[in-house]
Amino acid sequence: MIGDIGQVKAGLNKKKISIILLLYVLLWYLNYCTPLIFDDYVYSFTFSDHSMLFSLPETANRVDSITDIFVSQWNHYFSWGGRTVAHTLVQLFLWQGKFLFNIANAVCFIILLLEISWIINRGEMDFRFSEQDILYVFGLLWFFSIGLGDVFVWLTLSCNYLWTMVILLGFLLIYINHFYYGTVIIKSKALIIGFGLLAGWTNENTICFVIPVLTLYLFKLHKSRGLSQEEKCLLYGLAGLCTGYLILMLAPGNYVRFIRETNAGVLLSGAAMLQRNLVAIVKILALRCILYVYVFKNVLVLNRCRLEETDKKSLSLVLVFTFLSFCSLIIMMFSPEFRFRSSFPGLIFLIIAVGLVRNVVCASKQSLLNNNRNSFYGMLQKLTTAYICLTLIGSIYVYSLQHQQTQAVLAEIEKEKNSPTGNTLIVKERPYRLNDYRLFNAITGFHLVFPYSLVADAEHWINKDVALYYGIKSIRTEDNEDVWR
Numbered sequence: 001m002i003g004d005i006g007q008v009k010a011g012l013n014k015k016k017i018s019i020i021l022l023l024y025v026l027l028w029y030l031n032y033c034t035p036l037i038f039d040d041y042v043y044s045f046t047f048s049d050h051s052m053l054f055s056l057p058e059t060a061n062r063v064d065s066i067t068d069i070f071v072s073q074w075n076h077y078f079s080w081g082g083r084t085v086a087h088t089l090v091q092l093f094l095w096q097g098k099f100l101f102n103i104a105n106a107v108c109f110i111i112l113l114l115e116i117s118w119i120i121n122r123g124e125m126d127f128r129f130s131e132q133d134i135l136y137v138f139g140l141l142w143f144f145s146i147g148l149g150d151v152f153v154w155l156t157l158s159c160n161y162l163w164t165m166v167i168l169l170g171f172l173l174i175y176i177n178h179f180y181y182g183t184v185i186i187k188s189k190a191l192i193i194g195f196g197l198l199a200g201w202t203n204e205n206t207i208c209f210v211i212p213v214l215t216l217y218l219f220k221l222h223k224s225r226g227l228s229q230e231e232k233c234l235l236y237g238l239a240g241l242c243t244g245y246l247i248l249m250l251a252p253g254n255y256v257r258f259i260r261e262t263n264a265g266v267l268l269s270g271a272a273m274l275q276r277n278l279v280a281i282v283k284i285l286a287l288r289c290i291l292y293v294y295v296f297k298n299v300l301v302l303n304r305c306r307l308e309e310t311d312k313k314s315l316s317l318v319l320v321f322t323f324l325s326f327c328s329l330i331i332m333m334f335s336p337e338f339r340f341r342s343s344f345p346g347l348i349f350l351i352i353a354v355g356l357v358r359n360v361v362c363a364s365k366q367s368l369l370n371n372n373r374n375s376f377y378g379m380l381q382k383l384t385t386a387y388i389c390l391t392l393i394g395s396i397y398v399y400s401l402q403h404q405q406t407q408a409v410l411a412e413i414e415k416e417k418n419s420p421t422g423n424t425l426i427v428k429e430r431p432y433r434l435n436d437y438r439l440f441n442a443i444t445g446f447h448l449v450f451p452y453s454l455v456a457d458a459e460h461w462i463n464k465d466v467a468l469y470y471g472i473k474s475i476r477t478e479d480n481e482d483v484w485r
Contacts, residue, residue, distance in 0.1 A: 016131050020110060023138060027152065028106035030395065033403035034153040036098065038453050041465045043087065043156060044094045047072040047080070055464035062469075063095045082251025085167070085201045089159040098155070105158050108166055113137050115169040116348070119317075120355030122310055123177040133355065140351045142388050142445065144288055146340040149449030161344045164202035168210070169348070171199035174237060175214060180313060184230050192233050193240035200244025205335070206345040207245045209327045213320055214238050258336060277338045281329060284343050290380075291354050295322055298357045302364060311360045318356045325349035391445030398440050398448055405430050413470045424458045424474040425467075 036044075045060040046068050063069055069091045073084050081087075093101040116137045117129045142148065151161045174185050174192070186192045200207050218234060221227060227235070285292075295318060302315060329346040332338045409427045416425045441448040453462050458476040467475045 016127060019131055019134060023113065024106050024110050027109045028102055030399050031102040031105050031153045033399035034449060035406040037154050037449065038462060039156040040094060041469045043090045044469055047076045055461035056468055058468065060468065063091050069095065076253060078252045080253040080257050082248040082254055083160060085198055086160040086164050089163055090156050093155060101155055108163055109152060112162065112166050115166065115173065116352055116355065118173060119176055119352050120359055122314065123173060123180045125173065137351060137355060139388055140354065143384055144291065144347055146284065146343065146446065148447040150341040151344050154449050157341060161341060165345055165348055168199045168202055168206065171195055175217065175234065178234060180310065184233050187230060187233055189233055189236045192237040196237040196240025197244040200241040201248045203345055204248065205331045205342065206328045207241065209324050211242055211245065213324065273336060274333065277333045277335060280338055280340065281333060284329060288350060291350050295353050295357050298361055302360055305364055307364060311363060314356045314360050318353045321349045321353040325353060394443035395445065395447055398444050413472060416472045417470065422473055424476055425472055427475065427477060429454050429477045
C-alpha cells in the first residue's frame with residue numbers, strides 16, 4: 001500500500017536501481033534513434049476539418065501554444081476522432097520537441113513496468129518486488145509484443161497506447177489496492193472523478209470491459225456489507241470512467257472518419273473485414289497461447305491447494321485480467337481498422353495475469369509447471385532469454401543505422417533551407433543495408449517501427465506535409481526508396 005516515503009523506498013537496492021536504469025537507457029536510446037513518422041508531421045500542425053489522407057493546406061500553422069492545441073483538439077474531436085487525451089499529449093510533445101519526448105517516453109515505459117509489478121505484488125506500491133519480477137515483465141513484453149516499436153518509440157502511437165495504458169493501470173491500482181486491503185488511496189471526490197474521466201477517455205476496446213468488471217465489484221461489495229463513506233469515492237471514480245468513455249465513443253469525428261475512409265477505400269467492411277480480423281486474431285492467439293496455457297494449468301493446480309486468503313484474491317484477479325485480455329482482443333473482430341498494435345492492451349492484461357499466477361506459484365510451491373530445470377518449460381525459458389538478448393543487441397544495431405541515415409537526411413534538408421535552390425530535394429531515406437525491411441525487422445525481434453515516411457512521388461500527401469514541416473519547396477526519395485509499392 002502507499003505509505004510514507006520510507007515505505008515507498010522499501011526494497012530499493014543497487015541491483016534493482018541498475019536494472020531500472022539500464023531499461024530506461026535502452027528505451028531512451030530506441031526513442032532517440034527514431035525520427036518523426038507519418039502522423040507526427042500532421043499533428044505538428046493545428047488540426048482543421050480535413051482528412052489525414054490528403055496533404056495539409058499550405059496555410060496550415062504549426063502548433064505553437066496551448067491555445068493551438070485546444071483549437072486543434074476541438075476540430076479533431078468533430079472531424080476525425082475522440083481520443084482527445086492521447087492526441088493532446090501528442091501535440092504537446094510535438095510542440096515542445098522530440099528531445100523532451102524521448103526522455104518522457106522512456107520514463108513512461110518504466111512506470112508501466114512498475115505498475116505491472118505493483119499489481120502482481122498485491123497492489124503494494126513500493127519497491128519490495130523482486131528484481132526477477134521487473135525482468136520477467138520486460139521479457140514478456142519484449143517477446144510477445146507484436147509491433148512493439150509502434151507502441152514504444154513512434155511518438156503518436158506511444159501516446160495512443162503506452163501513455164493511455166499507464167493512465168488506465170494507475171486508475172485500476174486504486175481498486176486493486178482496495179480489493180486487497182480495503183483502503184481507498186484517493187479520498188477526494190473531484191480528484192478521483194477527474195482520474196476516472198482521463199482513464200475512460202483513452203482506448204475504445206478496453207474500457208468497455210473494465211466498466212462492467214468494476215461495476216460488479218462495487219455491487220458485490222455493497223450487497224455483502226455496504227459501502228462506507230470513504231468507499232463511495234470508488235463510485236465517483238467509476239462514474240468518471242463511464243463519462244470519459246462516453247465522451248470518447250460519442251465523438252462525431254468517429255463517424256466522420258469512418259465515412260471518409262470507407263469512401264476512400266481505406267477501410268474494409270462486411271465479410272472481408274471479418275475475415276481479415278479473424279486471421280489477425282488467430283495469429284495473435286497463436287503467439288500468446290503458451291501464456292494462456294500457463295495461466296489456466298496453474299490455476300487448476302492451485303485451486304486444489306490450501307492457499308492463504310491473499311493468494312485466493314490473487315487467483316480471482318487472474319481470472320479478471322485473463323477475461324479482460326481475451327475480450328479486448330476478440331472485440332477487435334468488429335473493428336474496421338485492426339492493426340497488431342491494437343492488441344497491446346490485451347497483452348498487458350495477460351502479462352499481469354501471468355505475473356499474478358507466477359507469484360502465487362512461488363509462494364505456494366505447488367505448480368506442476370515450475371521448479372523442474374530440465375523440463376520443457378525450463379528449456380523454453382533459456383531459449384527465450386537467449387532470443388531476447390540477441391534481439392536486444394540487434395535492435396540497438398539496427399536503430400543506430402536508422403539514426404545515422406535520419407541525421408544525413410536532416411542535414412540535406414537544413415542545407416536546402418539555408419541555400420534554397422527551388423528544386424525538389426531528392427534524398428536517400430534509409431541505408432542500403434536496411435532495404436530488406438523484413439530481415440531487419442526480424443533482427444530486432446519484430447520491433448522495428450516502419451520509419452520511412454517519404455516516397456518517390458513529391459506530390460504524395462506525406463511528402464508535401466514533410467516539406468511544409470521543414471519549410472522547403474518539395475522533397476522525395478530516390479526511386480528505389482519507395483517502400484510503399
